[in-house]
Amino acid sequence: xxxxxxxxxxxxxxxxxxxxxxxxxxxxxxxxxxxxxxxxxxxxxxxxxxxxxxxxxxxxxxxxxxxxxxxxxxxxxxxxxxxxxxxxxxxxxxxxxxxxxxxxxxxxxxxxxxxxxxxxxxxxxxxxxxxxxxxxxxxxxxxxxxxxxxxxxxxxxxxxxxxxxxxxxxxxxxxxxxxxxxxxxxxxxxxxxxxxxxxxxxxxxxxxxxxxxxxxxxxxxxxxxx
Ligand SMILES: [Zn+2]
Ligand SMILES: [Zn+2]
Numbered sequence: 364x365x366x367x368x369x370x371x372x373x374x375x376x377x378x379x380x381x382x383x384x385x386x387x388x389x390x391x392x393x394x395x396x397x398x399x400x401x402x403x404x405x406x407x408x409x410x411x412x413x414x415x416x417x418x419x420x421x422x423x424x425x426x427x428x429x430x431x432x433x434x435x436x437x438x439x440x441x442x443x444x445x446x447x448x449x450x451x452x453x454x455x456x457x458x459x460x461x462x463x464x465x466x467x468x469x470x471x472x473x474x475x476x477x478x479x480x481x482x483x484x485x486x487x488x489x490x491x492x493x494x495x496x497x498x499x500x501x502x503x504x505x506x507x508x509x510x511x512x513x514x515x516x517x518x519x520x521x522x523x524x525x526x527x528x529x530x531x532x533x534x535x536x537x538x539x540x541x542x543x544x545x546x547x548x549x550x551x552x553x554x555x556x557x558x559x560x561x562x563x564x565x566x567x568x569x570x571x572x573x574x575x576x577x578x579x580x581x582x583x584x585x586x587x588x589x
Contacts, residue, residue, distance in 0.1 A: 379457070380392055381446060381457040381458040382396030382399070382442055382445075382446060382458075382461075383395065383396055391464060391465070392462075396442060397465065400465075401437055401441060401443060403437060403586060405417055406435070407419055407433075408433070409423035409430075409433060410433055410561070411433040411434070411586045428568075429565050429569050430553070430564065430565070430568045431578050431580055432581070433558070433581045434580065434582050435582075435586035436462075436465075436469065437585045437586075438585065439557050443462075446458040446462055447462070447557060447584060450496055451496045451556055459496065459499060463500055463504070467503075467504065467507050474550075475510060476551050476552045477511075477549060477551065478512065478548040478550075478551050478552075479505040479551070479552045479582075480513050480514075480547070480548075480552070480553050481495065481497040481500065481501035481502075481512070481514075481516075481554050482553065482563055482564065483517055483518045483541065484497070484518055487521055488518075497554055500556060500582075501554040504552065504554055504582060513547060513551065515543050515544045516541060516544075516571075519539070519541065520540040520541075526559075534566070537562055538566075540566060541570050543570060546575050547574055547575055549576060549578065550576070550579075551579055552579075552580050552581075552582050553567060553571070553582065554582045554583075555582075555583050556584050557585050557586070558586045559587045564583075
């Protein structure tokens, strides 16, 4: 009861660190919480796997992903996982804002895409949930880079939650899950909160490319180990 009350305070008072709920500068994680986020070090530029000294990893050389590059900030574990869950399921915007602010401060965008595109949610799910975290993240990134958000991607097939499914099962489930209402921009940053197997981002990337996109970079807050 007390915990949930404090959590509600954390949602509404931006002067609290969303990780530990101690007083903090507006919208940021405190230095202690920041130090608890597990950064992905020296990642593979294609899939974000850690420790490849920024070289393309063996798995990507063998089977290159359909996108050109992937940018993920943290391992999906510990505090990053807690904050993303807070943001995604509890609609805790302070947690999302703290993560995205930190993430964008760390990234040096070598190349600005024409537009940001969020992984879309089926309209029925979005109605139920009232919030698409990927859409919110894409908006923040677009504002940060001063580029528009392209909203021509739709999720046309309602899929059951993909959690617990392997890559093959996800691929099958995601077949024809997305549709486009317009010609997509030539270069896009595709945004989602977490990359698990990469099936969702791959399916959407293939569709964007089939319809005219030539360069897709995937942006995710966190990535689960392969
Ligand atoms: Zn903190
Ligand atoms: Zn790789």
